[in-house]
Amino acid sequence: MKLPLAETRWPGGGGEQCIRSGGPRLLPGRVKEVREAVDSHTWVQLTSPFHKCGHSCTGAPRAGRITCRRRAPPGAGREVRRLRPERGEPGRPSLYVGGSIPGGREDRELYGRIVSRLRRFGAELTEHLAAADQGAGGEEAAGGNRLIHEQDLAWLQQAEGDGCVEVAQPSLGIGYELDRAVARSKPVLCLFRPQSDQMLSATIRGAAEGLQVQVWGYEAAEEAAMLDAYFAVDPPERWLLP
Numbered sequence: 322m323k324l325p326l327a328e329t330r331w332p333g334g335g336g337e338q339c340i341r342s343g344g345p346r347l348l349p350g351r352v353k354e355v356r357e358a359v360d361s362h363t364w365v366q367l368t369s370p371f372h373k374c375g376h377s378c379t380g381a382p383r384a385g386r387i388t389c390r391r392r393a394p395p396g397a398g399r400e401v402r403r404l405r406p407e408r409g410e411p412g413r414p415s416l417y418v419g420g421s422i423p424g425g426r427e428d429r430e431l432y433g434r435i436v437s438r439l440r441r442f443g444a445e446l447t448e449h450l451a452a453a454d455q456g457a458g459g460e461e462a463a464g465g466n467r468l469i470h471e472q473d474l475a476w477l478q479q480a481e482g483d484g485c486v487e488v489a490q491p492s493l494g495i496g497y498e499l500d501r502a503v504a505r506s507k508p509v510l511c512l513f514r515p516q517s518d519q520m521l522s523a524t525i526r527g528a529a530e531g532l533q534v535q536v537w538g539y540e541a542a543e544e545a546a547m548l549d550a551y552f553a554v555d556p557p558e559r560w561l562l563p
């Protein structure tokens with residue numbers, strides 16, 4: 322996936338803030354990445370504000386930015402880092418959507434329709450699922466697989482509204498996400514297309530339990546009606562704290 326937030330800055334330019342290490346507010350997996358970014362005089366986008374500076378800071382740190390004002394060695398700062406953007410919108414319940422990446426590229430348009438319908442009900446956190454430039458190998462994110470895993474789980478945790486997973490394409494990743502969602506008591510709608518020529522795992526069928534995990538059969542082109550019906554009964558706003 323090509324991410325728009327990857328940028329390069331020369332240290333010392335334009336009033337950026339300075340930081341030596343990420344500090345305790347960073348996801349643990351990102352501390353190394355932040356240190357590397359500082360050392361290589363690149364900058365990275367973070368999801369939370371911070372203020373832990375070993376150099377001289379000017380003004381208030383800006384949320385989500387990190388840079389180093391040390392003198393750059395020749396050639397430093399040219400690396401373009403590919404990062405995942407911040408997700409969610411204040412005041413709207415955030416929703417998680419999952420679907421197979423390696424097995425589901427032919428369903429990308431369907432995933433796209435699910436993602437855009439879900440936006441009616443909340444801020445969608447995992448829209449990269451339907452990204453046009455996403456190959457079967459998945460994303461290329463700075464920080465690699467560990468970052469993808471940690472950030473997906475962070476988004477899952479962040480989701481106030483229900484999760485929605487398209488389960489027609491067998492996927493270890495979806496099974497894992499479903500388990501994590503259940504462990505965190507997040508309601509999940511699993512959408513399965515009986516006409517997909519796939520067998521839905523009995524374990525997933527058997528995971529359906531009351532309101533928390535629901536498994537619905539549908540046909541492609543019915544996804545909007547399914548989501549409307551699901552959220553009509555269980556609007557995600559109820560998950561927002563007052």
Ligand SMILES: O=c1[nH]c(=O)n([C@H]2C[C@H](O)[C@@H](COP(=O)(O)O)O2)cc1CO
Binds near residue numbers: 423450458460494
């Ligand atoms: O690059 C990725 N980025 C990513 O967010 N995922 C997550 C989102 C999907 O809901 C889930 C799919 O898992 P799998 O790749 O095993 O089909 O994993 C999966 C990959 C690559 O497998």
